[in-house]
Structures are given as C-alpha cells and as structure tokens.
Amino acid sequence: MKKYLYYPGCSLHSTGKAYEESMLSVFRYLNVEVEELKDWNCCGATSYASIDEVQAFSLAARNLVIAENQNGNGELPELLTPCNACYLVLTKTQKYMSTYPHVKEKVDQALSAASLHYEGKTKVRHPLDVIANDIGLKTVSDMVKKNLQGLRVACYYGCQIVRPFADFDDQHNPMTMDHLVSALGGEAVDWPLKTRCCSGSLTGTIPEAGLRLNRRLLVEAVKRKAEMIITCCPLCQFNLECFQDKINANYGENIHIPVMYFTQLMGVAFGLPEGDLGIQRLFVKPSWHLSSQKGGVKVHA
Amino acid sequence: MPEKPKVAFYWCASCGGCEESVVDLAEDILMVAEAVDIVFWPVAMDFKKSDVVAMPDRSIVATFINGAIRTSEQEEMARLIRKKSQFIIAYGSCAHMGGIPSLANQFSREQILNYVYHEAPTVQNSERTRPMLELGRNGTRVTLPEFRNTVRKLDQVIDVDYYLPGCAPTPKLLKEAVLALLSGNLPPIGTVLAPDVALCDECPRKETKPEDIAYTEFKRPHQVVTDESTCFLAQGMICMGPATRGGCEAVCTKGNMPCTGCFGPTSRCIDQGAKILSSICSAVSATNEIDMEKVLTTIPDPVGTFYRYGLAGSLLRKKIGSEK
Amino acid sequence: MISLFPLGFVENKSSPDPRDKMRKIKYESELDLKFGEQMAAKAYGQKLLSCIQCGTCSSTCPLSDYMDYTPRKIIAMTREGFRDEVLNSLTIWLCSSCYACTVKCPRQIHITDVMYTLKREAIARGVYPKRYPIPIFSREFFNIVRKQGRNSEAILLIKFYLKTNLFMMFKQAFMGLRLMRTGRFSFKRDKIERIDKLQRLLKAAESIEEVRT
Amino acid sequence: MPNHQNNGNMRIGYYVCHCGHNIANQVDVEALAAYISKLPGVAVSRSYKYMCSDPGQELIQQDIKDHGLNRIVVASCSPLLHEQTFRKAVEKGGLNPYFFQMVNIRENVSWVHEDRKEATQKAMDLSRAAVHRVFFHKELEKKYVKINPDALVVGGGIAGIHAALTLANSGKKVYLVEKEPTIGGHMAQFDKTFPTLDCAACILTPKMSAVKSHPNITLWTYSEVTNVSGYVGNYIVQVKRKPRYIDEKLCVGCLACIDECVYKEGKYADEFNMGLSKRKPIYMSFPQATPKVVVIDPETCIQFKSGKCKQTCIESCDRGAIDLSQKETNEEVNVGTIILSTGYRTFDAHRVPFYGYGKYPNVYTSLEVERLINASGPTGGELILRDGSHPKTVGIIHCVGSRDRNTNRWCSRTCCMYSLKLAHLLKEHSGAEVYNFYIDIRAAGKAYEEFYDKVLEENVHFIRGRVAEVIDWAANPAEEGKLIIRAEDTMIGTVRRIPVDMVVLAVGMEPREDAQAVRKMFNISCSTEGFFLERHPKLAPVDTFTDGVFIAGACQGPKDIPDSVAQAGAAAAQAMMLVDTGEVELEPNTAFITEEHCSGCKSCIPLCPFHAILFNDTSKKAYINEALCKGCGTCVAACPSGSIQQNMFDDAEILAEINGLLAIDNSEFYEKEAIHVG
C-alpha cells in the first residue's frame, strides 16, 4: 500500500480531534500508512478569500508545495484532507491555478518570495474517497467485526466535499458514504438534505440563521428515523452535534441524536477500542449494545 | 249483374268548393254515377248517420273526404267512415294538408271564439253569448259538436290511403282517380294522385323566368299591374309554383294569379313553406344584414304566404302558445 | 422573534426595511456603468454577464430567505452598475460558500466567487456593513492566520465575541466548557514552525494586485 | 319522405375507439358499444383501444368478412383527421368506401366535456344518429381530375424564390410573379442574418440570379395576379404586368440612363432604403436587383407628369431599351398548383406614438437600421444618425407592435433575434453602449440561445421591462440632449430612466395590407389576425383548405429566414406530390338533378357561384356540370321541389341524422320512419 500524506487542517487539532483520532486508527487497522504534512499551515478556509484572494490562494498553495517536496520518492504526492473546507480550498486552488494562467502567475510570484515552487503534482484526496476507491468497500466489509445490521444512519456530506471541484462522487446526490454504511452492515437512510448547507460559521456569527439551517437537517433526520448521523467534516459535525441543546431550547424541539464521524463508525464496526476513536469526546454519546437477533449493534442516544 | 262498387263523399271543415268540384265533372259525372253506387253524400242526398252506422264494415270501396278536421263531429264521422270504407281518399287541400282552415292554428280556440262572437267589428252581441256544447231545457237535451283547439288534416285523425290535392282538385284528377279505383290499378298507399313535378313544369310563363334572378323587393298582386305572360317571380311577386306540385293545369297562373301552393309539396319535400322560403330568400340580392332585412320585410306574413294551404300539415303544425 | 441583525444593525435609518430603498426611480447617472464588467473580470470571466436571471441561484440558496436581495438580484444589480446597493447588501456576507448555486447555475456562473469578489470589493472600498458580525469574523480569522499560520478556534471565537457581542460569549460559555472538557477546545495557540517564511509569502501576495481575467 | 335503400338486409358494424384514454376517460365506451348493439340493423358493435391503428382497421375488415357487414360506423376522432383512413379500411374490406360514417366523440365530446355521464349520453346520441344515417348511404364512385404539372408561385421573397427553384429543379415549369420591380423581398434589405451573421445579400443574390437564369422559371416582376379560376390541378390565372417603360429584353442594367436623367440628384424617397436616401424617377432598387433592369416611376417622371422632359434617358440608352409607350399587359396561364409566398409587412411604428417615431429623428425602426448599417446602404454602412451624429448609447425596444392587445396580440417571433443581432452589429459598428428592453427573450431556434449568450457576454444591457415612453425632457444634466427611455427594470425592481442617442424600435410582423384581397382571390382562409390559414397547424402547415393552393413564408405567420425556406421547400414538395400523382381524388359530394323531377323553375341557377348549374333548352330542365360543382349543397337546400340531391349529403341522410340524434325511443323512430330491418 502506498503512503498518504496527511493534512489535518486547523479543526482536526481542536474541535475535530476525534476525527483525527478515529481516522488514524482506522487507517492503521486497514494497514494504510499515513504521514502528517510537515509544518502545514491553515488553508485559508472560506473567510480568507473574503479579505484577499491572492493571499488565500497562496496560503493553500504553500501546503501543496510542501506536499510535493515532502514526498521524496518521486511518487505523486497524495494529500489526505479530511476537512471538507480544506479539501475544497486545496482543490479549488489547484483547479484555478491550472485553469486561469493569471492566478498561477500571481500565486507563483508570492510563493517565490518564500522560495517555494509550485508544480501542481499534488493529488488532494479525501479519506472518504481513499476508503471507497483505493481500499475498496469490499475490503472494508471483509474487515468488519461488529456488523451494524439494522442501524439506521443518515449520511451527511455537507456542501463542500462534492461541490464544486471533487470528482469522486455525484454533486447533487453523493452516495459514497451511504455505500460505506451498507458495507459496514448498516442501513443508510434516504435523506434529501445530505448536501444541504449546515450554515458553516453562521452558527457562531448569525445564530438566528445558522441554527435554523441546522435545525432543519436534524429534524428531518429524526423524522426519517435515523438513529445517528455521520459526517465527514469537522465543522458539520460540530454544528450538528453541539447546538442540539440550543436548538431544543430555542425552538422547542427534542433532538438527541449522535453525530459521529464516519471514521468513528468504521472503527466501531471494526471493533476498535472507543478510546482510540474519540467516542468519549462526543456530546451526544451513543450507547451500544449487542443485538442478539441481528448479531449487530444498537445505538441509543 | 255484379254489384256496383259503393262510393261515398263526405264534407268536413271546408268551404264546400270541393263538393262543387265533383259537379265540375260535368257530363262525366254520369259516367261515374253509372259505374259506381254512391251510398253516402250528405251534400247531395239525404242520409243520416244511423244509415252509415248500419252499413257493414268496409262495405264502401272508397270514400272521398274533403275538409279539415275541426270539430268533434267531423272527427267522429271520419272515424266512422274509415271503419266502413276500404279506401279513404283525402280530397282537396283541407283534407290533404289542413287547407285554409288550418291557418287558424295560429290562434287558440279561445282567441277565435272571442273574436268571432265578441270582438269582430261586425258583431253585435251585447249578451255576450257563445255556442254551448249542451243545452237542456224542458226535458230536451240539445248538443253541439265541440270546436277543437287544433285544426287537423285528415291523416292526423284517421289513416288515409290516397290524396287528391288542390283547392279544389281538378275534375281531371278526380276522374283519373275514380278510373284508377275502378280498374284496381292502384299506386302504393299514401300516394298523392297528381304529378310529382312542380308547377313550373306546366306553367306557360316558365320560359320567361330569367336565369340570373335577384330579388330586391317583393310585391303582392294587388300592388302591381301584373304582366299577363311573364313569370310572377320575375315580376317580384311570390309565386309558390316552384315548390308546389303540378297537375292543376296552371289554372291560376293562366288566370293571371300567382300560384298560392294548394297542391302541396312534391313527395321529395317535407315542408312546403320551408322549401319556398329557402328558394326565394337564397336569391335575395342583399349582401349585408341591413339590406337583407329591407328586402325581406316586403314579405309581411311569411306563415300566411308560405303555409296558406298546409299549416296543419307543416312540420310545426300549430303556433306554440296557442294551445290554450 | 430573534432579530436577524443581532447588533441592531440597520442599514438605512430612514427606511426600516432595506428592501424599500429600491422603490424609487433610478437615473443612469447614479450608476457605476463600469461596475458590472469590472466585477465580471474579477469573478472569473464574462460569465457573470451571461446571467439570464432565471433565479436558480436564489431558489437553491439555503440562506436566501435571510438575504436582503436574492443572489439573482445581486447579479442583475451588479451587471447594471448598482454598485452601492450591492456592496452595502447583507446578501454577500450571508453567503456561506456552500457552492449550491454554482453547481446549478445554467450559465455556469461562479456565483460563490462573485460573492467573494463583492465582499472583497466592499472591504476594499470600505463600504461593507461595518458592525455586521461576518466581516468582523473574517477579519479576525485573517489576522490570526497571518500571525500564527494556523487558526485557533477558541481564540478566534473569543476575539470575535469581544468585538461584537460580549453577551453572546457568556451565552456560549457553557458549550465552550463542554468542548474543553472533551478536549476539543484549547487556548493553546497552534503555530507553524516557519511562520517567518509564511508571513513573507503573505506579504508578497498582499502586494500583488487582485486577480483579473 | 325519403326512400330507403337496402333496408331489408342492413348489417351495420359499429366501432367505438378508446383513443387510449383520450376518449375512454370521459366516455363509457363499453356502455356505448352495448347501447348501439341493441339498435336495429346493428350486427356488430365493439370498442377498441385505437381504431386508427392497423389492428383496429383490420378488425373492421375481418368483421366485414365474418359478419357480412354492409355499413360501417366508427366513433372516434374528428372526420377531418381520420375519415380517409377509415374509408380506405372499409374499401380494403371489400365495401364501397362511402358506406361509412364517422362520429366525432373526441374533439366534440371527450375533450370538451367534463361530466362523464353527459359525455357518454352525447356520444350515444351522436352514434345513434350515425347509425340512422348510414341506412341511407349510397354506393358512390371516386372522382379524379388530372393535374397540370405547371406551378404558380406568388411573391418573390426568399420563400417564393426557394419554392420556385425547388420546383424548377425537379423539372416543373414555374411562373414566379412578383409585385415589385425586383425579387428578393425583405431579405434583400437586411444587412446580416442571425445567428450566423452571414451577409444577407451574399447568400440571397446567388439564388436570385439562379431564378432569373433557370430555364424552367418564367419570372414576371412588377406584376400582379388579378384573377384565379378553376380548381385543383386546373387553375386558370390572370396576371397583370405593369409597364416599367423599359424593354426587359434589351436592358442590360448599365444604369447609364439613371446617370443621364434630368434630375442630377435623387429627389424621391427610396423605397428600398426605407426613405433614408433619395432616388430618381428612373431607378433600380439595388445593385443586385433581379431582373437587372431599371424601372421608370410614372408618378415622379417629368415626362409622365407634364410631357415636357428632355428625355435624356432615352438618348443615353444605346440599346433603345427605354419605351415610354409601354402599356399594361395581361397574361393568362394554366397551372395545376399554386404556392402563395406573399410575405408580410412591418408594423407601422407611428401607431405607438409614445415611442416617438416620426417625432424624434433619432428614433428608427429596425428595418431602417438594417439599411443604415448595410455597407451598400445610404451611409455606406457608417452609423450616422439623421441629425448627423454618431450614437454613444443605443436603446433597442423589443415587441413594438407585438404581444400587445392594443396593436397586435401575437409574438412576431423574429424581433428578439434580430434585436440581438442589431445590438451586436451596432456595438460592433460604433462601440456604443446598447440597451435591450425586452419582455421575454425568445431565442428558440438552432444556435439562437448561444447567440443570445454571446451577446450577453458582449456586455449588451438587457433590461426586462416594456418601455413606457421615449421622451426628450431631461431630469438631470446627464440627460440633456438625449432621448430618455423610461422602463421598469423588473429584475432589479426599480424604474429606470436611461438616456440614449438612438432608439431602435423592433417592429413586429403583420399581414400585408392586401392579404384579404389575395386570400379572396385564391379562395383560402385567414386566421383572426389576418395571416393565411393553414389546413392544420401541426399536420398540414403548408396546405390550405383549397386543394392545390399552398402557403409558405411569413404570409402564414411571422417567420424567420430558415423557417420560411423550410416551409417553402415543404410547399414545393406538397405541390410536386400532387403533380406526380398525376390526378387528384375529389370528394364525390357533388350535387345532381334528377331530370324527371325538375320542373325547370331555374331557382337554383343564380345560386351557384361556380356556374355549375345550367339550363337545358331542349328538355327545359336544369342540370349540373359535375366537374364544376364543388359540393357546397346550397342549391340542394334551395331547390323548392327537392329535385336536387347531393351525394354524401342527401336530404335523406341528413334528416335521418337529425332524427337519429333526437330519437330517444328508437322503436318509435323506426316505426315512424317505416324502416324495416331484416
């Protein structure tokens, strides 16, 4: 198996810690080598582009250049980017640099000030893409130890993973995570909101708007009898999980649904210890018990 | 010697002209009298109803009934005669189509009685008497036939076998009919015993009708000095000839009067008035509504003009609203 | 009802509903006729001009209910040079960059980039709604990253609330504590090793004029 | 009363079509079939999903064989759609095709009535009427007439040119009649054509010269059709040829006469340039005019007006082609088919005074702008306005005289596209800022939307809103000296005042002023708006209700060049199809007079507009020339003695239909009508 470089992004070192822990555990279990990108910097996220576009692209480009340099063996570097926002910013930077010569010209100019040279060889990969397409769902399925049979899971992709630059899934109706849930033995809930915006940073800045967007997602998931939501983005996970109390208080809902990273759920199915998966970091903790009839696990909030 | 065929004549609502026309046979009447045995003819011979009642059913070979059916008595007699006769011949326009009497179908019985007994300018009737159906006095009971609300042609009351059209039928047609009866060489039941071609065919004025006629005004005979040889239609007068069965020998047009339609329509038409209306109006010269109106108002009484002899036999029969 | 404008932000004091400000006649001389083309150039090509005003962007936008002008209208106004209205609008700041409009636009207009462009233009011209929380949030994010090379979420939020709404911070304090308890929130500044080099890079980038087609 | 034929052994087959759900949803077809099966004379009564399908038709044929049917009634769609289909099916089944009656229970019933019970009742009534009617159907013979292979094309615009060339190339002789001195029509006036921006003259003039030189085409310009008689396959057409005072055979188009005219400069408004330039009394519309022959306008020529001209033109012509004594001539031609391609006229912008046309010199109609930007136009293609200025801003107002109940209700279809084209060309010519004011952009042709996209990206302004007015009073200094266009920008939601230097009115397309006269002459119909009416809007778009007369181009409705050409090709193909068939089948619905019934009253004779009724002077009876009879039945209705009858529409047939419609108690009806069924 080849080696993947790993770009955590700022969130996986704080609110999204569990994502990092579970992802690394799962990759270890799957015998995939992952090496953190040295001295990576913030991708710029959505905010940076609002202030200065050239700086925003340069920030992102620096990480891509570092990846190119870190992978000394001549192989094309593949940069594992679990955060959706980082993933979008990095892919967008690549795309624009290759599509618009003037973008590349200006970013190159900025990079050269830091003695960096951009080649554009780095392949930005999302762990979901790697698991589904490099490792393969068959392998995943074979390695399941605790079948999740009967577990109803709503897969939340968020907006930025498939829009507009990713190419590993359908922009309007992504299915990778749903297939993954099936491979783990669970049941993916048909849920039309899987790519609808969770409101991003608006929960913090304009909660009146942000929480409403958030609430719609949660209410619909519950209505469709999902027992848990899994996500592939630290901000989405944070938004969906941490505001449930507030939404309940503000809007008179009664929502208590675990929101986990897909890697956490994989870890559970693989039978990995909860501590390795950051389960203890969740606000809404799922409780598991074996379902004798189905031979799988059940989850309770 | 074999018994002579029995023949009868009867008279319903009519002017009596038809009875006269029998006499118009002139000397031929002798031939008829020779060949047949007239068993019932109220206008000429004294018979009572009881005589007819006494006759065996179908004992009369043919009865010629003229006149429309207006009263209960006429209805009653028609039925009685029907029972006693093998053939019924509707004789003349009134029996054939309702005739002039059926123009009364534009009015109700009440309107008619009211006019005749009260309103007419020549009537003086201060007690406002009306004929009564029955009057009982001193142990005697006098009855009168009922005046029906609707005038009917004969075949609206009883089955009719043949029709002799005309007001009145010509002696020629009568003679031919009698001869046919005598010979037993009879046409199909329901036949009108006259040629099935319109009058123009035999009208001496036929040649004078132009091919490109277009009416701009209609005149009534009293309004113009009629040319004695020109087609009346060409002179702007309504002549029913084109829509009327021939066979009358064009007596009217020869007498300088336009045809008024007494022979009725040909077998191919079901409503004589509608047909002549269609034909005449089609050739009105106007091409806009106002002009059409202008030309056509010169026909003041379409019903009286086009249905003079046949309102009872027309498709509409009677004015709606004149029932009561 | 909780106000959408938490800081008591009212754009035009004389008219309480900002939408009403369009209810007047507009003279061409009041417009910036070059604005449309300029923005089109900054937002990746002439596609902005090819907008057919179908409204797909507005109807697909999860936030259009909270906007003063729908995205469609922003584009129409941008094209036609309604510069002040556009740059002062809340719409551009409410865009959460979800890219839903961009992938659905039948003319393939990069609407999210248009919004970025307009945000930057508003900041550059100093006409953005200054007390509206989002530009402040962006600015704080920008500052932290420039300083550390990475973002520290806890610090960003504290700074943001300090500058906007202290009351909100107290309201959020419980969640902050929970996050800290679960090890997801830390006031430790995450800083990259070669921050000097990064800052040189950003400085260089800063001096480079904005990208145009 | 009418006589009854074949009453003794009437065996009627009745078929009701479901038409998928089209009929079956509204009409209880099973109940209908069951009801009809009980009527006297009905031997078979069925319902079937699609009667017009092959299996449907075969069903009839099989039943004719198996059940010895001798009359067929099909209740389905309009007879205008499928009567021929079923007649053919009946004929194939071995019956005379006229032993058939169709009942329209789709257009007349299921599509227009909501209540299923009512619809079913009506379908029963109509079907019963048809069953009554077929009793009286007679065996008829099909009628055929030979087709003259020559064709007439009226109107020499692009549609007429294309139709004429198509026919001529297939070996048919064509007469092309054009009213103007040259062919080319409106297209010849255009600058470039959307969406490809081909130069109109470059693609049109080769076709014009092909017409002129084609051995199969007789080209009569400056001519008009004055009378048409005859019928499909055999039309007789009178053509008036106006004198152009030039011998067409001698003139070589050197134009020396124009140079030598006593007028040194043009004095009269040049029609071809929409009055934007002046011409002399002797002129040629444009350099590529076809035929390349000058024309003298007697209205403006001094010699014709006063007789006191030096006649320098005559001297200048070394071929002696000028002949002021020319008189109008008349030609008569026999043709089998006629294609009308008489075109359109543009909306008169004076009718919307609030747009300032005729008041402000810088307000132009689109057709004027075509000439204005044309390289061979009055300004050599330079965009110089009437006041001598060059515009910096231009406003193009769409839908002038279109989509407006006050003027014309219809969409003129071409204006959006030519406005886009003019926007592009005006911007290209002058670099001006161009505003389009539109209600909707209708760019539905091939590559049209792409053209729109391109013009959008050229930063042409598109303001969705109908212009209220064009005015010249300034509300601020920036508006001084400009024309102000006031419109609501409905996309932004504000009223805007936009000052411009030039206004272009995208005028719509209208029927020509003589459309009514032309349609009467050719005996065709017009739709309400006045365009020639096609036989069927979808399935017979170039046919008319008069057999042998076809329509092409904008005389049928607003149309752009590709559509006109396509339609012209289609019309030519329809004409060729008729010609190649050699003969045409006519409906045998002619009237006839039974001689022994006719009294010779002549009532019918003046009623026939086709002079088909004649009087036999020997027998003194009228008779009908079957070849001339068109089968309207007016004389039948008017014959006072019922002696004229009509095939397919006999009194007996129609009366039976009426009686059938109204007869609720059938036994009574049959008794009364004395129809005895075996």
Next chain:
Amino acid sequence: MSDNKKETKNWEPTIVAFFCNWCTYTAADLAGVSRLRHAANVRIIRVMCSGRVDPQFILNAYAKGADGVLIGGCHFGDCHYMEGNYKTARRFHLLKRMLQDMGIEEERCRLEWISASEGERVRTVINDMVEKVKALGPLRLPERFNEWDKEMEFIGEHNIGEEVHIHA
C-alpha cells in the same frame, strides 16, 4: 326524451347544430384540441357549407324534439364556396321571423359566423346559447303534439250517436 329531461327541474336542453366543414366545424375541432370545456347540450351535424342547411332541417329538428338549433358558418367573405353563407343569412332572416310568428322564440334559432381559428368562440357561443335556451325552458314539440292530440281521445267510437261530453 330521456327521463331526466322530462322533469323540468333537471331538464337539459338539446340543441342541434349544423356546422360548416371549413370554418365552424374546424373551429369546434380546435376547441376540442384546445380542451375548451363547454356545455354538453349541443349535437353537431357536419355539412359542407352552411348554405346546405335547408330550413326543412331546422323545422324538422324542432319537430323531433330539439330545443334549439345552432347554425355555424364562415364569416362573410370567408366562405369556402364564396357565397354560401350569404344564402344562409338571407334564409335565416325570414325563417327567424316566421318562427317567431309560430311562437318559437328567436333565441332558439341562432346563426353564428365562426372562423376556423375561433375555437374559443365555439365555446362562448355554445355556452351562451345553452344558457339562453335553458332560461326559455323546454320546447319539446313531440310532447306538445301528443298533448294537442289528447283532445281527440275524448271521442271514441262507442259514443257515436249517443251523447257529447261536455268540458269546462
């Protein structure tokens, strides 16, 4: 008459229409294609030209139970047979007067010029006419004929020569 028509309460008029093939019948087809819903009381008979409509047909329709008759033809100048519609109009003028003389209201007989493109007009005319005829009530001539003939029933052969019934 079907049962529901016998009761005046639920009575629906029956209108017989004669539509010319080229204009009005085509317009009715157009109304169909355009799904223009309208009253179901009209029964259309197709003729080639309104000029074919013999006044006999109209009278016969009334006599057989029609409550109204509608004739549809081309507008003046539009006749496919050049002038058939003029003849229709002229006949109609006098016929209408004659019908009034016979007690048939003018709303029961209607002539309309409807061109092939006027599908909408077919609907308006039909709905309007149905409404007007409804307001007039049933004409039902066949029933009237029966009613008129009832006065004859009082005389039967049994009472010949006996006595005469007296009615008020």
